[in-house]
Amino acid sequence: MFEATGITAVREAEYYDLFTEWREDTDFFVTVAKQYGAPVLEVGCGTGRVTKHIAAAGIGIDGFDSSPERLRIAREALPAESGVKLFCQDMRAFRLPGSYQLVMLPYRVLQELATTAEKIQCLSCVRDHLEEGGRVLIDNYNPSIPKLARDPATSARVMEKTGPSGEIIRRTDRVVSRDYLSQSQQLEVVYDVRHPDGRTEHYVIPYETSYLFRFELEHLLARCGFAIREIWGGFDFEPFGQGASDELIVLAERTARALQPKPRSCSRSI
Numbered sequence: 088m089f090e091a092t093g094i095t096a097v098r099e100a101e102y103y104d105l106f107t108e109w110r111e112d113t114d115f116f117v118t119v120a121k122q123y124g125a126p127v128l129e130v131g132c133g134t135g136r137v138t139k140h141i142a143a144a145g146i147g148i149d150g151f152d153s154s155p156e157r158l159r160i161a162r163e164a165l166p167a168e169s170g171v172k173l174f175c176q177d178m179r180a181f182r183l184p185g186s187y188q189l190v191m192l193p194y195r196v197l198q199e200l201a202t203t204a205e206k207i208q209c210l211s212c213v214r215d216h217l218e219e220g221g222r223v224l225i226d227n228y229n230p231s232i233p234k235l236a237r238d239p240a241t242s243a244r245v246m247e248k249t250g251p252s253g254e255i256i257r258r259t260d261r262v263v264s265r266d267y268l269s270q271s272q273q274l275e276v277v278y279d280v281r282h283p284d285g286r287t288e289h290y291v292i293p294y295e296t297s298y299l300f301r302f303e304l305e306h307l308l309a310r311c312g313f314a315i316r317e318i319w320g321g322f323d324f325e326p327f328g329q330g331a332s333d334e335l336i337v338l339a340e341r342t343a344r345a346l347q348p349k350p351r352s353c354s355r356s357i
C-alpha cells in the first residue's frame with residue numbers, strides 16, 4: 088500500500104492519471120462491464136480513471152477507495168449528476184448499501200494487500216456484495232520469476248511529463264527490496280517537480296505490493312466461494328499463457344457456498 092500523507096498524497100493523486108496513461112486498459116474494462124454488469128462496483132477506484140469510462144458508456148457503477156485524495160479527483164471527474172456513488176472505505180472490511188452483478192479490481196488492486204488473510208477478508212466482502220451468479224474481475228500483475236530474480240538496483244524506471252500548469256514532473260519508480268518468503272516487493276516512487284517560475288518540489292513515497300502466481304489466485308478464489316470462468320493474459324482478451332504477459336486477469340463467478348470461513352485475524356500467513 089502507498090504510505091503518502093499530506094501534500095505528498097495530494098500531489099500523487101493529482102499526477103496519478105498522467106503517469107498511468109500507458110496502461111491502455113479502459114476499453115477492456117468497459118467491454119467486460121457491458122457484458123456482465125450492471126450494476127458494477129469498482130474496488131480501489133482511486134481517481135476514477137476506469138470508473139469514468141464505464142459511467143460514460145451508460146453502465147451503472149459505484150466505486151470506493153481508501154484514499155481521500157484520490158477520491159477528490161474522482162469526484163471532480165464524476166460529479167453527482169453522473170449517478171456514480173463514491174465511498175471512502177477499506178477493501179478489507181467494506182460494507183455498502185447496494186449489491187452488484189460485477190465487482191472489479193482493475194490495475195493490481197488486490198496486490199495492495201500484504202497478507203493472504205487480508206485478501207480473504209477482501210474477497211469475502213466482495214462475495215457478500217455480489218448477487219447470486221455475479222462475477223468478480225481481478226486484474227493482477229503476472230509475476231515473472233526471471234524478473235523477480237533480477238538485482239533490484241537495476242529496476243529504476245523514469246518517466247517525465249508536463250503537468251497542467253506547465254510544470255515538469257519526473258517520476259522515478261524503483262524496487263528497494265524483495266521478500267521472497269512473504270511474496271512482497273518494497274518499492275519507492277519519487278516525484279521531482281520543476282515549476283515554470285523555478286520552484287522545485289521533491290516527494291518520496293514508500294510503497295509495498297504483494298504478488299500471487301496464477302494457481303495461487305485460482306485457489307484463493309475457490310477458497311472464497313468463486314468458480315473460475317476466464318483467465319486472460321492481456322487487454323485484448325488473449326488467453327493467459329499465450330506469449331509473455333505482464334497481466335493475469337481472472338473472471339470468476341460467485342458460487343452458492345463459500346468454502347472457507349472468514350478469517351478472524353490478519354496474521355502474516357493463514
Ligand SMILES: C[S@@+](CC[C@H](N)C(=O)[O-])C[C@H]1O[C@@H](n2cnc3c(N)ncnc32)[C@H](O)[C@@H]1O
Pocket residue numbers: 088089107130131132133134136137151152153154157176177178179192193194195196199
Ligand atoms: C494501483 S491503484 C489502482 C486505481 C484504479 N483502480 C486504477 O485502475 O487506476 C490501487 C488503488 O487501491 C487503493 N487502495 C489501496 N489499499 C486500499 C484499501 N485497503 N482499501 C481500499 N482501497 C485501497 C489505492 O488508494 C489506489 O487507489
